[in-house]
Amino acid sequence: xxxxxxxxxxxxxxxxxxxxxxxxxxxxxxxxxxxxxxxxxxxxxxxxxxxxxxxxxxxxxxxxxxxxxxxxxxxxxxxxxxxxxxxxxxxxxxxxxxxxxxxxxxxxxxxxxxxxxxxxxxxxxxxxxxxxxxxxxxxxxxxxxxxxxxxxxxxxxxxxxxxxxxxxxxxxxxxxxxxxxxxxxxxxxxxxxxxxxxxxxxxxxxxxxxxxxxxxxxxxxxxxxxxxxxxxxxxxxxxxxxxxxxxxxxxxxxxxxxxxxxxxxxxxxxxxxxxxxxxxxxxxxxxxxxxxxxxxxxxxxxxxxxxxxxxxxxxxxxxxxxxxxxxxxxxxxxxxxxxxxxxxxxxxxxxxxxxxxxxxxxxxxxxxxxxxxxxxxxxxxxxxxxxxxxxxxxxxxxxxxxxxxxxxxxxxxxxxxxxxxxxxxx
Amino acid sequence: xxxxxxxxxxxxxxxxxxxxxxxxxxxxxxxxxxxxxxxxxxxxxxxxxxxxxxxxxxxxxxxxxxxxxxxxxxxxxxxxxxxxxxxxxxxxxxxxxxxxxxxxxxxxxxxxxxxxxxxxxxxxxxxxxxxxxxxxxxxxxxxxxxxxxxxxxxxxxxxxxxxxxxxxxxxxxxxxxxxxxxxxxxxxxxxxxxxxxxxxxxxxxxxxxxxxxxxxxxxxxxxxxxxxxxxxxxxxxxxxxxxxxxxxxxxxxxxxxxxxxxxxxxxxxxxxxxxxxxxxxxxxxxxxxxxxxxx
Numbered sequence: 200x201x202x203x204x205x206x207x208x209x210x211x212x213x214x215x216x217x218x219x220x221x222x223x224x225x226x227x228x229x230x231x232x233x234x235x236x237x238x239x240x241x242x243x244x245x246x247x248x249x250x251x252x253x254x255x256x257x258x259x260x261x262x263x264x265x266x267x268x269x270x271x272x273x274x275x276x277x278x279x280x281x282x283x284x285x286x287x288x289x290x291x292x293x294x295x296x297x298x299x300x301x302x303x304x305x306x307x308x309x310x311x312x313x314x315x316x317x318x319x320x321x322x323x324x325x326x327x328x329x330x331x332x333x334x335x336x337x338x339x340x341x342x343x344x345x346x347x348x349x350x351x352x353x354x355x356x357x358x359x360x361x362x363x364x365x366x367x368x369x370x371x372x373x374x375x376x377x378x379x380x381x382x383x384x385x386x387x388x389x390x391x392x393x394x395x396x397x398x399x400x401x402x403x404x405x406x407x408x409x410x411x412x413x414x415x416x417x418x419x420x421x422x423x424x425x426x427x428x429x430x431x432x433x434x435x436x437x438x439x440x441x442x443x444x445x446x447x448x449x450x451x452x453x454x455x456x457x458x459x460x461x462x463x464x465x466x467x468x469x470x471x472x473x474x475x476x477x478x479x480x481x482x483x484x485x486x487x488x489x490x491x492x493x494x495x496x497x498x499x500x501x502x503x504x505x506x507x508x509x510x511x512x513x514x515x516x517x518x519x520x521x522x523x524x525x526x527x528x529x530x531x532x533x534x535x536x537x538x539x540x541x542x543x544x545x546x547x548x549x550x551x552x553x554x555x556x557x558x559x560x561x562x563x564x565x566x567x568x569x570x571x572x573x574x575x576x577x578x579x580x581x582x583x584x585x586x587x588x589x590x591x592x593x594x595x596x597x598x599x600x601x602x603x604x605x606x607x608x609x610x611x612x613x614x615x616x617x618x619x620x621x622x623x624x625x
Numbered sequence: 626x627x628x629x630x631x632x633x634x635x636x637x638x639x640x641x642x643x644x645x646x647x648x649x650x651x652x653x654x655x656x657x658x659x660x661x662x663x664x665x666x667x668x669x670x671x672x673x674x675x676x677x678x679x680x681x682x683x684x685x686x687x688x689x690x691x692x693x694x695x696x697x698x699x700x701x702x703x704x705x706x707x708x709x710x711x712x713x714x715x716x717x718x719x720x721x722x723x724x725x726x727x728x729x730x731x732x733x734x735x736x737x738x739x740x741x742x743x744x745x746x747x748x749x750x751x752x753x754x755x756x757x758x759x760x761x762x763x764x765x766x767x768x769x770x771x772x773x774x775x776x777x778x779x780x781x782x783x784x785x786x787x788x789x790x791x792x793x794x795x796x797x798x799x800x801x802x803x804x805x806x807x808x809x810x811x812x813x814x815x816x817x818x819x820x821x822x823x824x825x826x827x828x829x830x831x832x833x834x835x836x837x838x839x840x841x842x843x844x845x846x847x848x849x850x851x852x853x854x855x856x857x858x859x860x861x862x863x864x865x866x867x868x869x870x871x872x873x874x875x876x877x878x879x880x881x882x883x884x885x886x887x888x889x890x891x892x893x894x895x896x897x898x899x900x901x902x903x904x905x906x907x908x909x910x911x912x913x914x915x916x917x918x919x920x
Binding site for chain 2: 409
């Protein structure tokens with residue numbers, strides 16, 4: 200009799216134990232990444248790259264890494280995205296839909312600081328982990344949001360490398376001109392650049408903004424020309440960067456260096472401007488050719504995860520079905536997938552609070568470079584690189600440890616470029 | 626130095642204004658004859674930009690030669706849209722034509738996006754520069770300016786020296802009277818609508834000669850806004866008025882930038898936009914037919 204009571208109790212405990220443990224590490228069949236992606240509209244170019252990067256890393260996690268380890272079970276990732284048309288109102292409604300209808304486990308922000316900031320309160324209201332791969336504005340992380348984590352580097356550090364480089368290679372350069380889009384992102388970048396320029400002893404001789412959607416920069420550039428700067432930092436997004444470079448060429452405004460944020464690093468920039476883009480620089484979060492690897496990670500004592508650079512490029516091409524090299528928009532979105540995977544494994548949970556806490560403690564290296572965030576979620580572990588167009592190719596010219604070529608300084612004049620001269624380092 | 630900048634900007638503004646004016650003539654023509662406000666105006670400019678881009682990048686055709694091609698494509702589109710849509714709505718309330726032209730604009734944008742994608746494109750037609758001391762002009766900008774002025778003159782001659790032009794003018798004056806006199810009023814409407822669209826698409830070519838980057842399916846929105854200001858400035862129903870309105874607008878836009886830049890702590894571009902719309906409101910309140918209109 201006693202034995203039978205004991206047996207029944209054991210079975211009862213086992214059943215309760217099974218349900219308790221199953222609930223404790225409730226391993227779903229799949230982990231869903233939700234994304235209001237910019238498939239169309241003004242950020243379509245960056246949006247396509249981000250989609251390709253995410254798909255590539257989801258592919259790697261599912262097929263090479265064998266899924267995300269949660270409670271001794273490997274769970275595959277699934278990527279669910281809708282076109283937000285690069286519009287703020289679409290971003291908010293799509294995040295709501297992804298969370299409430301599609302029941303995603305994490306939301307990746309849309310591209311740009313404006314769209315990222317717009318979606319943050321929605322994710323926050325649902326206590327949903329919100330990962331930012333396209334919003335570099337530091338202000339996003341000063342709003343008190345608890346569920347946001349950044350992968351892209353903060354805007355204030357964009358031009359640090361460019362300024363350091365010019366400071367080192369040309370001690371005679373003193374005058375810098377800043378001309379940029381009147382947007383939160385560009386203002387934050389230039390605020391950081393101005394601060395760093397002054398720290399290095401540069402004199403800001405011209406500083407002016409222009410509105411979004413501007414179609415003619417002639418009056419601004421005429422005034423800039425009059426200030427006679429040694430080098431120019433400018434831009435905001437792709438379209439105005441293209442216009443900036445084009446109209447500088449039209450007006451024959453020459454300077455030793457021109458660095459344009461968000462535009463100059465994209466292949467479409469050179470495709471549209473051809474020889475006029477020779478020697479033009481841009482800061483980038485990542486470029487094909489950077490030398491981050493498992494060996495490099497070992498040297499700096501960081502855990503390594505993800506595909507190698509070449510494996511990533513192959514997966515990216517497969518994901519988009521196009522023979523194009525990914526740019527930093529793709530790499531940062533892809534690295535974000537890896538950060539999420541590591542955090543879920545570290546938390547051994549899919550709960551947003553636990554994964555967010557794990558992300559706060561996470562440091563790692565991937566093909567994208569270092570990854571680490573501060574207590575507000577701001578990215579502090581990733582370094583920018585500076586890229587220059589040299590003979591139709593993107594060359595990493597700064598920092599020296601990441602260089603794939605020396606900088607061409609001063610860059611050729613627009614008259615020389617029109618005659619076919621390309622940017623070649625001395 | 627400031628005076629030099631002002632002079633340079635005013636000259637640049639005048640050249641750009643000629644292209645702006647040309648880009649508004651189609652809008653004014655359609656409104657003048659059919660009393661239809663083409664809200665999708667910018668989308669037709671965008672079509673012209675893509676025609677240039679495609680001809681230049683794939684066939685290597687000079688943008689100047691793209692003007693007649695774009696005009697012909699615009700005329701074709703105009704006839705198709707007139708007979709399939711506008712003809713049925715000509716007597717309908719104004720809201721119906723507004724919505725129809727708005728829809729046509731979106732239709733074109735999405736169609737172009739489907740064919741070419743949504744990325745920002747550009748082309749690089751290098752034909753030299755001219756330095757006039759206070760500023761530098763790429764020759765392409767001057768060609769665009771000359772082309773615009775030439776088209777304005779041709780339109781004037783067509784209206785005043787040809788039978789078809791006279792017929793359209795008589796329809797504008799009194800459509801019933803014109804019908805009694807044996808003029809095909811429906812045909813005049815169709816011709817005017819197509820001509821208006823043809824001019825707008827051709828202006829897209831000229832605008833890319835001025836600014837050959839930033840070409841994408843949604844580029845037309847900014848130009849639509851400017852075209853409305855220019856159309857009001859020049860007299861809503863007068864295509865030539867629109868051309869001169871464009872010149873005035875270009876001068877205001879570029880000239881005021883230099884002056885506003887002298888004010889400390891302001892973003893001059895924001896004030897030039899502000900000024901443009903203050904002018905628009907002022908004209909609507911004081912002389913709604915436009916300052917360059919005789920009425």
